[in-house]
Amino acid sequence: MKRITMAAGTTCLALAVAAPLSAHAAGLGSASPAPSGPASVAVEKSRVADMAAALHLGSGEALQVKTVVSDRDGTTHVRYERTFQGLRVVGGDFVAHRNGKGALAGTSGRASVAVASTSASLSRSAAASKVAVGDLKAASTTTELVVLVTDHGPRLAYDILRSGVRADQTPSRLHTFVDARNGKVLDSWDEIADGTGHGIHVGDVTLSTSGAAPSYQLKNPTTGAFTTDLNGATKGTGTQFTDADDVWGNGSTTDRQSAAVDAQYGADKTYDYYNTVLGRRGIWDTGKGAPSRVHYGDAYVNAFWDGTQMTYGDGINNANPLTSLDVSGHEMSHGVTENTAGLVYRGDAGGLNEATSDIFGTAVEWNAANASDPGDYLIGEEINIRGDGKPLRYMDQPSKDGKSRDCWDSTVKKLDPHYSSGPLNHWFFLASEGSGAKTVNGVAYNSPTCDGSTVTGVGRDAAEKVWYRALSVYLTKRSDYPAARDAAIKSAKDLYGAGSAQSVGVAKAFDAIGVPKQAETP
Structure with missing residues (x-):
């Protein structure tokens, strides 16, 4: 593989943070999304009471605005999370659709969230005892009383979250839901979605970097995306990659910068795709890039977009990082899914979640x-x-x-x-x-x-x-x-x-x- 060179200040990946949709996307008609942003969310937050009344929400239900998508014809699609008598509702999210005049036109995914009582029969410690420790190391546990929407209706449950690292060094945030009345395990899924892979594959590329000799930084000056070395760890902030001559890596795993170039390139290209093709400015749609925190030695890459972490690897071959283009795009797209539909990582929804990352x-x-x-x-x-x-x-x-x-x-x-x-x-x-x-x-x-x-x-x-x-x-x-x-x-x-x-x-x-x-x- 050829030596990988990046010139500071080049514009091949320099993107306008608030860039409009591509000409093709803009030609799709009134359904093409327009930027919604914090202002739109703030407006919808001020309308929460009106929406609750329009939907005839039951006693004890409350709405929280998650995201707003606005079409060019004035139609808006407001994604809500719900609480019931102060308890977080897991799976109670839905989307309300407003027409161009602001009137409610319908909802998607709305289900009943009311339970007969929010008083638990089972103690928190008894609920936590129902969850097997498994192979998680250095695990911490939190327990929260919630309302869980299941295929058989809403249930009062404990959300027992065990955070740690599996035996193969994969980070885990495992949610297990235990019925707060009878102790039955109702559902379980891991918050961290994993993919697998290794290799350095992007070849000879040019990226925008920051700084000046003798301390160039592997950081996109427009999006703010940067790459750090985790030095064999599975979590942490890592060390910013710097270089004296702005020539990075040697195309093989003998130089840790080669993996960093792959990761930075993958992060930039993923942002580029979402921004220019779909009109989405990053995971949170904020216009920020993706710090890609990279290490190898046990075959893991951590990618962070707008504060959202995706971790991928499997430790089968620990000589190389996991930085091919489709794998990078796949993992960062898990963050997009989390901040849109939020598909849980189990059942049909888990398959849709994983396929979404494959698609993008x-x-x-x-x-x-x-x-x-x-x-x-x-x-x-x-x-x-x-x-x-x-x-x-x-x-x-x-x-x-x-x-x-x-x-x-x-x-x-x-x-x-x-x-x-x-x-x-x-x-x-x-x-x-x-x-x-x-x-x-x-x-x-x-x-x-x-x-x-x-x-x-x-x-x-x-x-x-x-x-x-x-x-x-x-x-x-x-x-x-x-x-x-x-x-x-x-x-x-x-x-x-x-x-x-x-x-x-x-x-x-x-x-x-x-x-x-x-x-x-x-």
């Missing part, structure tokens, strides 16, 4: 147009984590990895999210490229359908924008595949119109992965 990691890779890591529909194809030269996942036919599903049914939710992601990854390929055998960008694919149909793709660009709108406007924490179908079709109609090739194609792609028709029609 893939989109980042295509958008970067890097000759050393060209766009494809393979996940982690550069990292060779298993030593067999094969990708981690295949979007055209997910079952080729031996564990993922091509088709959705009611049993998919029982799988690990890395494998229940298969049907949505399959949908994305079908919606983008269509079914059957084809070669795209030099890679051969053969995508079957679960119903034997033939699907014509609507294009990757449209599929990306449809799924992003579904994520940011319609999906909620516990959305399942049928809800995802309705959200995507509705999003396609918002963007391209009812009966459009895009809305019809999106629906047919869901037919083709086995998700049955729901309320929304194309």
Whole structure:
């Protein structure tokens, strides 16, 4: 691999913090999002009482505004969290949609949150004793009484959060929900979503750096994204990468700066994609970049965007960092999911969460147009984590990895999210490229359908924008595949119109992965 050089002050990745949508995105019509920002959130906070009255909220319910998405025609989509009699409601989030005149036009994902009593029969210590310690090291535990929305209605429960590090050194924030009346474990998921990989793959690149000789900094002066070395740790602030001559790394793991270049490049390219293609200015949509805190020695990279941490690695091959483009985009996209739909990392929602990161990691890779890591529909194809030269996942036919599903049914939710992601990854390929055998960008694919149909793709660009709108406007924490179908079709109609090739194609792609028709029609 060639020596990697970055020139201070170059503008190849210099982005205007408040850059408008690309010309193509702006041409999508009235559903194209306009910047919402803190002012919009503040306005909606002032309207909380009016919204509560319009929704006829029950006694004891209160709303907190999380995010606001504004369309160019004045329509707004306000995402709320809820409390019940002062208790946090887990899974009580929903989206309220206002028309251009400000009137309530409907909601997405709203469920009942009222419980008969908020008095627990079980003590906190008794609830905590129900949670196995497992392999977590240096763990701390907090216990909070909450209302948990389940598939069978709301339950008074304890949220027992164990934070620590697993035996393989993966950080963990494991939530276990215990019924506050009978001690039954109701649900569990880890707050930290993991991916796997290793390698240095971006090749010869130019990035914007800061400072001057003899102390250049690996920091983008426009977005503020910077990279630090964790020096073998799994957490902490790390040490800022600096260099005397602004020539960084040697393209191999013998120089720690090489990994830092990959990480910085991945962070910048991910921000670039969200900002210029989707009109989102980072994870929190604030215009800030991503400090990428990097180390190797036990094969982990920590990426921080706007204060949100994503950690990925598995320790299988600890010689190299985890910094390929699609892996970087994947992990940072977990932060976008957390700050939009907030899909929990279990059941169908966990699969949708993981596939969302695959979709946007893939989109980042295509958008970067890097000759050393060209766009494809393979996940982690550069990292060779298993030593067999094969990708981690295949979007055209997910079952080729031996564990993922091509088709959705009611049993998919029982799988690990890395494998229940298969049907949505399959949908994305079908919606983008269509079914059957084809070669795209030099890679051969053969995508079957679960119903034997033939699907014509609507294009990757449209599929990306449809799924992003579904994520940011319609999906909620516990959305399942049928809800995802309705959200995507509705999003396609918002963007391209009812009966459009895009809305019809999106629906047919869901037919083709086995998700049955729901309320929304194309």
